[in-house]
Amino acid sequence: MKHIKLLYTCALVALSFSGVSCNDSESDLLEPKLFFEDKVVKVEVEEDTYECEIASRISNMVKNEVNITYEIGDQSLVDKYNQKHGITGLLMSADNYVMGEKTSKINAGELYADPCEISLKNISKGEFGVTYILPVVVKSSDIAMVEGSNVAYIVVKKPIVINKVYDINPNWLDVRLPVSCKAMGALTYEALVYADYWNNLGTIMGNEGVLIMRTGDLKHPDNELQMAGDGVAMQVPDASILQLNKWYHVAFTYDGSVGTLYVNGQKIVEKTMGEKTFNLNQHFSIGYAYDYDPNRKWYGYMSEVRLWSVARTANQIRENMMYVDPNTSGLVGYWKLNGEDYEKRTEDGQNIWYVLDQSPNHNDATSNNGRRGDNGASQSFVQPTVVDMKVKLE
Numbered sequence: 001m002k003h004i005k006l007l008y009t010c011a012l013v014a015l016s017f018s019g020v021s022c023n024d025s026e027s028d029l030l031e032p033k034l035f036f037e038d039k040v041v042k043v044e045v046e047e048d049t050y051e052c053e054i055a056s057r058i059s060n061m062v063k064n065e066v067n068i069t070y071e072i073g074d075q076s077l078v079d080k081y082n083q084k085h086g087i088t089g090l091l092m093s094a095d096n097y098v099m100g101e102k103t104s105k106i107n108a109g110e111l112y113a114d115p116c117e118i119s120l121k122n123i124s125k126g127e128f129g130v131t132y133i134l135p136v137v138v139k140s141s142d143i144a145m146v147e148g149s150n151v152a153y154i155v156v157k158k159p160i161v162i163n164k165v166y167d168i169n170p171n172w173l174d175v176r177l178p179v180s181c182k183a184m185g186a187l188t189y190e191a192l193v194y195a196d197y198w199n200n201l202g203t204i205m206g207n208e209g210v211l212i213m214r215t216g217d218l219k220h221p222d223n224e225l226q227m228a229g230d231g232v233a234m235q236v237p238d239a240s241i242l243q244l245n246k247w248y249h250v251a252f253t254y255d256g257s258v259g260t261l262y263v264n265g266q267k268i269v270e271k272t273m274g275e276k277t278f279n280l281n282q283h284f285s286i287g288y289a290y291d292y293d294p295n296r297k298w299y300g301y302m303s304e305v306r307l308w309s310v311a312r313t314a315n316q317i318r319e320n321m322m323y324v325d326p327n328t329s330g331l332v333g334y335w336k337l338n339g340e341d342y343e344k345r346t347e348d349g350q351n352i353w354y355v356l357d358q359s360p361n362h363n364d365a366t367s368n369n370g371r372r373g374d375n376g377a378s379q380s381f382v383q384p385t386v387v388d389m390k391v392k393l394e
Contacts, residue, residue, distance in 0.1 A: 031060075031144060032059055032060040032062050032143060032144075033058065033143065033144045033146045034066070034068065034138060034143050034144070034146065034150070035056065035057065035058075035059070035146035036150065036151070037057060038152070039149060039153060040152070040155060041152070041154055041155065042155045042157070043120065043123075043155065043156045043157070044156075044157045044158075045159070046124070046159055047124075048122065048123050048125075049119065049121050049123065050119075050120040050123060050156075051119055051120075052117070052120065052154060053115040053116070053117055053118075054115060054116050054152060055112050055114070055115040055116070056068060056070075056104075056138045057111050057112045058106055058111055061108075061110065061111060062108065062109075062143070063108050064108055064142070065106070065107055065108055065142075066105060066106040066113075067103065067104075067105050067140060067141075068103070068105065068113055068138055068140040069102055069103050069104075069138070069139050069140070070099070070103075070116045070136055071102065071136075071139070072097075072134065072136060072137070073135030073137045073151060074091070074135075075091050077153075078090070078091045078133045078135060081135070081153055081155075086313045086316050087131055087316070088325070089130075089132065089155065090130060090131070090132055090133065091133060091135075092133060092134040092154075092156065093132075095121075096120060096121055096122050096126075096132065096156075097118055097119060097121065097134060098118070098119040098121065099116070099117075099118050100116055100118065100119075101116055101117070102116065104116055118134070118136070120134075120154070123156060123158060124158065126156070126157075126158040127158065128158055128160055128323055129157075129158075129160060129320070129323035129324065129325060130157070130158070131156070131157050132155075132157070133154070133155055133156075134153070134154040134155075135151055135152070135153050135154075136153075136154065137150060137151050138150050138151075160322035161390070162192075162390065162391035163388060163389070164338050164339035164387070164388060164389070165192075165194070165302065165303040165337060165339075165387060165389050165391065166302055166303065166337040166339075166355075166384055166385065166386060167300075167301055167386075168286075168287035168301060169297060169298065169299045169300065170369050170370075171287075171367055171368065171369050171382055171384060171385050172285060172286060172298070172367075172368055173285065173286035173287060173288075173305075173355055173365040173367060174285055174365060174366045174368050175333060175335075175364075175365040176284075176363075177280050177281050177282065177307075177332070177333070178363070179281060181280045181281045181284070181332065182280075183277040183278075183279060184277060184278045184279075184280060184309060185256050185276070186254060186255055186256050186309065187253070187254050187278060187280075187308055187309060187310070188251060188252065188253045188307070188308035188312040188317075188330075189204075189205055189306075190251045190304070190306040190307075190308075190312075190317070190321075191204055191205055191213075191249075191250055191286075191302055191303075191304065191305045191306070192247060192248070192302060192303040192304045192305075192321070192393075193250055193298070193301070193302055194245070194246065194248070194300045194301040194389075194391075195215070195223070195242070195244055195300040196244060196300045197244070197300065198216065199222065199296070199297065199299050200216040200217070200218075201214055201215075201216055201217060201289065201293070201296045202214055202215040202216055202296070202297070203296050203297060203298055204250065204286075204298055204302075205284075205285070205287070205305060205307075206280075206284065206285070207229070207278070207279070207283045207284050207285070208229075208285075208289045208290040209229060209230065210229045210230055210278050210279055210280065211228075211229035211232060211254075212227070212228055212229055212289065213226070213227055213250065213252055214228060214296075215242065220235065220239075221239035223239050225239075225250060225261060227252050227261065229278070230276075230278075231274075232259065232273060232276075234252075234259055234261060234269060235269070236263070236268050236269055237268070241263055241268065246394060247391050247392055247393055247394075248264060249263070249264050249317075249321040249322075249393060250263055253311040253312055253317075254273065254276070254278075255311035256275060256311075257272060257274065257275060258271065258272050258273065259271050259273045260311075260314075262314070264321070264393055264394075265314075265317055265319075266318075267314055280307070284307070285372070286302070286305055286335065286365065287302065288368070288372065290374065291371045291372050291373070291375050291377060292375075294370070294371050301389060302337055303336065303338065303391055304321075304322065304323070304337070305334075305337060306324065306331065306334050306335075307331075307332045307334075308330045308332060309330050309331075309332050310329075310330035322393075326358040326359050327359075327360065331359045331361075332361060332363065333357045333359055333363040333365075334357060334358040335356075335357060335358070336358055337384075338386075339384075339386035341356045341358065342354060342356065342367065342384050350381070351381065352381045353367040353381050354366055354367070355367055355384060367381060367384045368381060368382065369381075369382040
């Protein structure tokens, strides 16, 4: 069981001086007010229970005792949090927490209230990837509030554990996307990647000559993350960001004007590219570029590969690196690569291994070994290579 004390902060409230005298402004600024110091705390633990102690405070000491009460907020506060942070968190069920004393006080001459205990429970029974939000509201009739800082959010997420991944060497995935992907004016690439060997022009995903995510290039380091294609040339400023034998979440977004590269949820570089459309129909591959140079593959492992028809926000990328709801709007294809998402089909007397798209779009990929077959060569379909390996982002 773990413990955390949440002592919540707020920023200074800007004052409007229009029609207000200097003395009035100083008086308002120095007036003691009640608030939470930190307005958000994130809990992500493997334990089934978690103990929180929360406390509010006042901005200046007062001569009289201040009585306060704590209560759990409603769905409207969760909606505000979701809107601000771009997520779809759920109001935590009453079955998942126990609130201790709901009343407290701040003694005369002190700043902090006695803490209120909140016990979180049944954390392990939550769904993977789902965020649960518990808003806590502080109130008092003895003192004014700092506007906007009387709510603290406890944000609980069951940790995502990935223990099986795909070995992309020598296998790779071929995705024949529909006609609707011929002119994509906004998009996002995402993947969890692990390299055990750097290959110049190592391909992660995309359509060669149109828009491809890769590492290395002529006169560039082999481990330099890049985006390349029709009028696109982006690379991270520091190639040492990616190292061998480590897991990384890499992402690229294009919003109709600006392209942005992310590593482990952090924005690394962005570039104004102007208005473009990208044709990803029929030639989209994962871990492979094209038949002209079949060595342009990814030498390592992958998991959680996704293609979107929207530019995901920085917060959406950061909050969903290990998992995303397959029904999320804008998801074109979602290949989990976890060993539970492939099947063998017999078509025209040939056994073909498919990696299933987890989105509702059924953009299933074939698992291949060898060339794609664009220049007369025949495709070789093979069972995906699944290995036991834990994904851990550092």
